[in-house]
Amino acid sequence: MTHEFKEIISQVLQNQQQGKRSVLASVVALDGSSYRKPGVRMLITEDGGMTGAVSGGCVEKDVLLEAQTVLKTGVAKMMTYDGRYRLGCEGILYILLEPVAISSEFEQLFFQQIENRKSFKIDSFFRKEVGEFEALESLIDFGERQFSMTSRELADHSGLEKFSQQLPAISRLILIGAEHDAVKLGLSASQLGWEVSIISSPRDPKTTENFPGSKEVLAIDPEQAKDLEIDSQTAVVLMTHNYARDLHFLLSIKDKDPFYIGILGSTKRREKMYNELIEMQNDIEFDFFDKLYGPAGIDIGAITPEEIAVSILAEILAVKRGKSIPSLREKMGAIH
Structure with a gap:
């Protein structure tokens, strides 16, 4: 509101x-x-x-x-x-x-x-x-x-x-990744009134012209993500399509306070990431894993980038409002 x-x-x-x-x-x-x-x-x-x-x-x-x-x-x-x-x-x-x-x-x-x-x-x-x-x-x-x-x-x-x-800060969505699917997800989120920030690679910088509805586009590496402002009204989606890059971004924001962290990819990819995360940071708080949603989205059979955006945003809203929904992270096996 x-x-x-x-x-x-x-x-x-x-x-x-x-x-x-x-x-x-x-x-x-x-x-x-x-x-x-x-x-x-x-x-x-x-x-x-x-x-x-x-x-x-x-x-x-x-x-x-x-x-x-x-x-x-x-x-x-x-x-x-x-x-x-x-x-x-x-x-x-x-x-x-x-x-x-x-x-x-x-x-x-x-x-x-x-x-x-x-x-x-x-x-x-x-x-x-x-x-x-x-x-x-x-x-x-x-x-x-x-x-x-x-x-x-x-x-x-x-x-x-x-x-x-009491009116909280405007909902914020940080998309770590600057590919075509991030364009669709960011635009859909902006239409909900959310502030959208895009994280692109310094080696392939983008601008807000590439992402309609976004507030800002930042070209940073995973180590610099430690300086991002991520509060309790912020959701993050990791979607660089690069496993190592997603993992290192996740490590950089582990001490932040987002209410949701979505991870694109298969359940196998998620389990591998969780295991490596624990190996690299064995003192990580267990509550942190409760915020992780991978594969991101609810189980509506989404296929196109637009449908995937609806699936992810629906899950983020449900988590924010404390609603129980059929998350893809609960699904065993392939999601497509």
Whole structure:
């Protein structure tokens, strides 16, 4: 969700430069079930433009209509959407609509937080009642500083309910390898809103023009991978198509903290790599092997580079969300 909020903030800034007003719609509570959950947001621009979504597409028209009074009055309000009669979801959405104005100080701190891969919190104060109420607003908490999305002085929120959401650093995918399949995987990941970094060989350097959607392309050897920033919101896929190179990259990042490390190739290749890894580093932490997924991907019978990208990204998402899936690493024998 962090990348969606980043897009919303970027659109607010663009609107302000063009002299257009904006309204932020946030789902802050839910009774029952719904397609999307509290914490989803969308931005409405006074010319009718919408950034983001709060549903699969059914709720947005009502939100756009309700936002018109906020654009006129500048006063925040609550609305509800009863999906029991419209969507069949048996849920009632409570949506906070608030005018948005962003200061230059907020802009600077926000993008510093994104660039430094630091989390931040959003506290939305609301009522489960339809109408306009005092002090309805969302606060962005960077730790040392808080900012109201309405760019006003912090209000007294006594008597209001609060929905809190911690937004982590944007998901990052590091692809170690710069062949054709990395192009497809990187592009698909970027379409999910992930930051994509490509590692190519210094002997065959590439640029971001070779990898649409990527944030950066680094030409480094395995020894230099020790300096890569790999945090708990980062997934890595080894796909150099060179066994020795993959192994040495794996050794270089063994002390990092990715939540997922995918390894392309057969189960036989994986077992050989595991054995050599233990021989070369017999003190390696056992937990490290829990992060290794080889062959990378879920068992959907993927054949083409595009299908393999879907398989790998699905596995990464499942691992990140703590879901159980049929990983290829559990399959015995050939995978193709």
